[in-house]
Amino acid sequence: MNKVLNKGILIEELATEASRSLGEKVRLENLINGKCFNETDMHVVIYGPNNKNDGFHNSLYVLKSRSATPSDFDCDGVYIPQGFRAKFPGGTILDGPFAAKYDDLKRIQVSSYEGIPGYPTYTILTAPNAIFKPEKSGCNDSDKVCWAIPSTFNELQTYGPADAPTAPLE
Template identity: 30%
Template sequence: MKFLKVALVVTVILVNWVFAQPSWADKPNFTKNPDYIEVTKTIKKLQENTQGTVSEDVQSQIDELQFQKAAIESGMTWGQCRNQTGKTIAIYGPVPEESNSKYDNQLYFLANDQTTPDGWDCQGVYLPKDVKVASLDNTGAVAVKVMDGTQLSVKKNPDTSELELNQPSAKVINPDESKWFIPNVSQAFVDSRIPSTFATGEND
């Protein structure tokens, strides 16, 4: 009888080991991640375009991109946005499953002093046509991409009233080359929106 119990336990363990997903399973293949592909190509392009001595600015860009690449390699598949502007900001996030949108993402609204929750993929920040950003030469509405594994903070400079991003080399999305909805509206219009409610765990 004792032998049968032991045999049963061993059988259950073996079956579980063969059919169940092991806890040490490989992380998602980051080499297929669009952000990873883009970062890798940009690093290669910068390195190929430098002949001899690399300027300090270019080396700084390469270092930042390699840091972003390492963050994606860690298995992080979502970005995060933080609003410190004193106003509501518009951000880009996942398209709901029931949506028939032709765009790759959807606009949401993040209240002042709020951060998108862990696991919710903030893909970018929308900057209205009448908002000046210190690190960008924007003359109209633009969208800034948030790489996976990165937190993009947007805050207002109290002296200049300009917005500042914590990523000096932030990627600006070209509406002609992407499926991002980039409307030409004012900050006052964004302020009139009710902040969104974010469900956690959607992108874990």
């Protein structure tokens, strides 16, 4: 038995429309959130939602090998630690430490890891929107980015990145 509200709208129709609207909201959020893919056999440090209330705009996370972030996790970038390199589209190779920042809607794909002695290198198939070195980390200056960008591996460990939630690689 269908119940009718004012002006002849069926309750079932209203529920269906509300469900459709919620589904559309989730779909749009998933489009806006950047997604990270780690196709390597190594862990990758990424930037995601702030989980520490430490004043930074985001937090560091460890994305395990052969995994991806879920659709509802907003991946903002990749951190390349001291002693590592990243190779980007066009052949550009940069030495860490640095943060590679990506705008919303970006699919960030780390496709390989080359363990060249003395030069461990990640290949990142997505060009970043910006690169920030540790000296550009700070939340009080307009010419700095409010991200934690550790300058040494010990500093990275002190910061204590959390494990990123993961989803299967697509």
